[in-house]
Amino acid sequence: xxxxxxxxxxxxxxxxxxxxxxxxxxxxxxxxxxxxxxxxxxxxxxxxxxxxxxxxxxxxxxxxxxxxxxxxxxxxxxxxxxxxxxxxxxxxxxxxxxxxxxxxxxxxxxxxxxxxxx
Amino acid sequence: xxxxxxxxxxxxxxxxxxxxxxxxxxxxxxxxxxxxxxxxxxxxxxxxxxxxxxxxxxxxxxxxxxxxxxxxxxxxxxxxxxxxxxxxxxxxxxxxxxxxxxxxxxxxxxxxxxxxxxxxxxxxxxxxxxxxxxxxxxxxxxxxxxxxxxxxxxxxxxxxxxxxxxxxxxxxxxxxxxxxxxxxxxxxxxxxxxxxxxxxxxxxxxxxxxxxxxxxxxxxxxxxxxxxxxxxxxxxxxxxxxxxxxxxxxxxxxxxxxxxxxxxxxxxxxxxxxxxxxxxxxxxxxxxxxxxxxxxxxxxxxxxxxxxxxxxxxxxxxxxxxxxxxxxxxxxxxxxxxxxxxxxxxxxxxxxxx
Numbered sequence: 001x002x003x004x005x006x007x008x009x010x011x012x013x014x015x016x017x018x019x020x021x022x023x024x025x026x027x028x029x030x031x032x033x034x035x036x037x038x039x040x041x042x043x044x045x046x047x048x049x050x051x052x053x054x055x056x057x058x059x060x061x062x063x064x065x066x067x068x069x070x071x072x073x074x075x076x077x078x079x080x081x082x083x084x085x086x087x088x089x090x091x092x093x094x095x096x097x098x099x100x101x102x103x104x105x106x107x108x109x110x111x112x113x114x115x116x117x118x
Numbered sequence: 119x120x121x122x123x124x125x126x127x128x129x130x131x132x133x134x135x136x137x138x139x140x141x142x143x144x145x146x147x148x149x150x151x152x153x154x155x156x157x158x159x160x161x162x163x164x165x166x167x168x169x170x171x172x173x174x175x176x177x178x179x180x181x182x183x184x185x186x187x188x189x190x191x192x193x194x195x196x197x198x199x200x201x202x203x204x205x206x207x208x209x210x211x212x213x214x215x216x217x218x219x220x221x222x223x224x225x226x227x228x229x230x231x232x233x234x235x236x237x238x239x240x241x242x243x244x245x246x247x248x249x250x251x252x253x254x255x256x257x258x259x260x261x262x263x264x265x266x267x268x269x270x271x272x273x274x275x276x277x278x279x280x281x282x283x284x285x286x287x288x289x290x291x292x293x294x295x296x297x298x299x300x301x302x303x304x305x306x307x308x309x310x311x312x313x314x315x316x317x318x319x320x321x322x323x324x325x326x327x328x329x330x331x332x333x334x335x336x337x338x339x340x341x342x343x344x345x346x347x348x349x350x351x352x353x354x355x356x357x358x359x360x361x362x363x364x365x366x367x368x369x370x371x372x373x374x375x376x377x378x379x380x381x382x383x384x385x386x387x388x389x390x391x392x393x394x395x396x397x398x399x400x401x402x403x404x405x406x407x408x409x410x411x412x413x414x415x416x417x418x419x420x421x422x423x424x425x426x427x428x429x430x431x432x433x434x435x436x437x438x439x440x441x442x443x444x445x446x447x448x449x450x451x452x453x454x455x456x457x458x459x460x461x462x463x464x465x466x467x468x469x470x471x472x
Contacts, residue, residue, distance in 0.1 A: 011204075012211055014174045022178070082308045088408060092440075104214030105178060 001116060002043070004028040006036035006050040006062055007078070012101075016049060019105045020112070033057025037065045040073070047116060048075040049108070052086055060086065063093035074115040078103065165197055169204045176223050177208070177216040188227070198232050202251060205229070209254040221255050230257065237263060242272040249275065253282030253313070261286045268294050276300075281309050288315035295328050295336050302335040307342055317347050329355060334364050341370035345377040353378055360390050368394070369401050376405035384411045396427070403430060407437040415443055422450075422460055431460055435467040444471065 003025050007013040010031075017027050028043065030036040034056035040048065048066070050059040057065075059077055066073050074096040079087050087098050097111050112118075168187055176182060191197040205224050209217060224230075229251075236248035237260075249267060252260045264286065267279035284291035292310065328340050329352070337359070344352045356374045359367055372390065375383050384406060391402045403421060406414050414437070421434035438447055447464050450456060456464075 009211065011170050011173060011208055014170060015177050015212070015216075018174050018178050081312055082304070085404075085408070102209070102211050102213040102217065105212065105216050106214055 001046045002026040002028060003047045003049065003112070004030065004036060004039055004043075004045045006030045006033060006048065006054060006059065008032055008051065008054045012051075012078070015105055016108065019109060023109060025112075031055075033059070033061050036062050040066060040071070041069065045071075045073055047112060048073050049078065049112075050075060051078045052080070052083055052090070060089055060093065063090055063095055067094055076108070076111060076115070162200070165191070165200055166204075169201055173204060173208050173220070173223075176219050177212055180215065180219040180222070182223060182226055192227050198227075198229065201227070202229050202232055203247065206247075206251050206254045224255055233257070233260075242270075242275050245270075246272070246274040246278045249278035249282045253278070253285035256285060258286055273300070277302075277306055280306070281313065284310050284313040288313070289318055289321065289324075292324070292328075295331070295339065296324075298331075298336055299333055300335070302339065304338075307335075307339045310339070311342055311346055314343065314347070317349070321349070322351060325349065325352060326355075334367055337362075337364075337367055338370050341367075341374045345374050348378070350378060353380075357386060360386075365395060365397055368398050372398065372401045372405050376409060384409060384414050388414070388417055400430065400433070403433050403437070407433055407440055410437075410440045412441045412443075415441060415446070418443075419446070419450075422463065423456060428459060428463065431463040432467060435463050436471075439467060439471045444468065 003020055005013055005016050005020075005027060007016070008031050013029060013031065017029060020027055028039050028045065030039055032055040033050075036048070036050065036054075037057055039045070040062070048062065050062050052059040063075060063077075066075065075090075075094065077087060077090045077095045077098040078101060079090075079098055080101050087095075090098065096115055099108060099111070168191075172182075172186065172188055188201070192201070202224075205220055208220055212220070233248045233251050236244040239245060245267065249264060251257070252264060261283070264279050264282045267275050268283065270276045270279065280291075280294060283294065292314070325340060325343065328336055331337060331340075341356060343349070344356060353375070356371055359371050362368055362371070368390075372387065375386050375390075387402045387405055387409075391399050394402070406417070418434045418437045418441075422431050422438070425431055425434065435447060438444070447468055451461060451464050451468070454461070
């Protein structure tokens with residue numbers, strides 16, 4: 001199964017990649033919203049994990065893009081404290097779940113498995 | 119005359135030579151400095167990559183390999199400082215076993231020694247970092263060291279001391295709010311809120327005291343705390359601030375009213391709307407949108423039809439979509455009795471909501 005991670009923080013990006021590769025997932029890494037949207041347009045992705053604030057395009061814009069492409073891709077949003085209203089907007093645009101930083105990679109994995117019915 | 123000319127030429131030559139020498143020295147210095155700077159940047163890039171790789175492994179597996187490259191670099195002062203900063207930054211990103219693994223890494227390399235050294239320095243940046251580390255890694259043994267810095271003249275230092283105290287003591291660490299007279303950024307307030315933890319039984323006494331402060335930043339924080347911990351007992355006290363002269367206080371009142379699920383909050387918010395400033399009215403409309411109370415339908419329709427400001431109209435139309443009244447918008451569009459701005463807004467919102 002293929003998971004796309006959209007995150008501009010290198011440590012978070014690499015940690016999630018490492019965790020998910022250990023579990024056998026194929027990973028697409030993107031470091032900004034524009035890259036993420038381009039990858040979602042080109043490739044078949046089973047789940048998206050996205051930060052909210054990123055260069056070029058935000059997590060909200062990624063969700064809008066997924067919606068406009070009519071793709072049904074479960075999405076987990078990573079937010080910081082104080083972004084509650086943006087998270088609500090994300091759910092309005094079809095986000096499936098969210099986690100607030102600091103987050104547990106183990107818990108993220110559980111939520112991914114639940115969303116992918118694994 | 120020739121004799122004089124000769125001396126002038128000689129002086130000129132000496133001057134030119136001196137100037138050339140100075141220029142050469144500058145070039146050599148700049149060249150050397152540039153090379154040194156590149157070397158340092160390259161070294162830091164290498165170190166950052168090494169640290170990130172190590173932290174990723176530690177966060178996921180908890181294991182620190184023997185004979186790690188870090189073992190060879192750890193005695194380098196600059197490396198230790200960079201390593202420490204990365205560990206503390208990582209603590210802000212990860213929780214659970216990942217966080218515990220980072221603390222294990224911190225102890226394995228005896229980085230407490232670096233923390234103590236920074237705490238004892240005269241450099242405010244070093245002291246602030248040390249305080250941040252103590253809070254982020256919950257180094258409870260150093261709590262008494264932290265208290266000393268709560269009244270520091272340096273904003274950077276006292277902010278980190280505040281954070282550390284709350285990180286180590288939870289709610290009790292907020293006691294400094296009683297006498298706190300300085301501004302406090304939104305970011306600092308959120309950091310403190312994150313660390314508050316369990317609310318003790320005597321919280322009413324503390325929060326009541328803080329609500330009587332003259333410092334509006336303490337007020338903002340109190341409202342955030344009341345929202346986050348759902349301290350319903352304070353709702354009436356919060357509503358009493360609805361006419362506070364500070365606009366940001368009134369915004370916090372709106373957010374706090376909206377945060378409590380009860381039958382009266384829509385009514386309270388609409389009452390506040392009348393005659394208030396544009397900024398407050400917009401916050402109220404936003405709050406009503408998120409409340410999704412179908413009883414507010416006529417209020418939304420009124421804003422869409424009669425408010426002159428486009429962003430209000432958009433929000434009102436989105437609120438109608440939120441309470442599943444897209445049909446009402448379609449009817450309004452079909453009837454065609456609205457002003458063109460309102461019709462355009464409805465078309466836009468209906469298109470976006472597909």
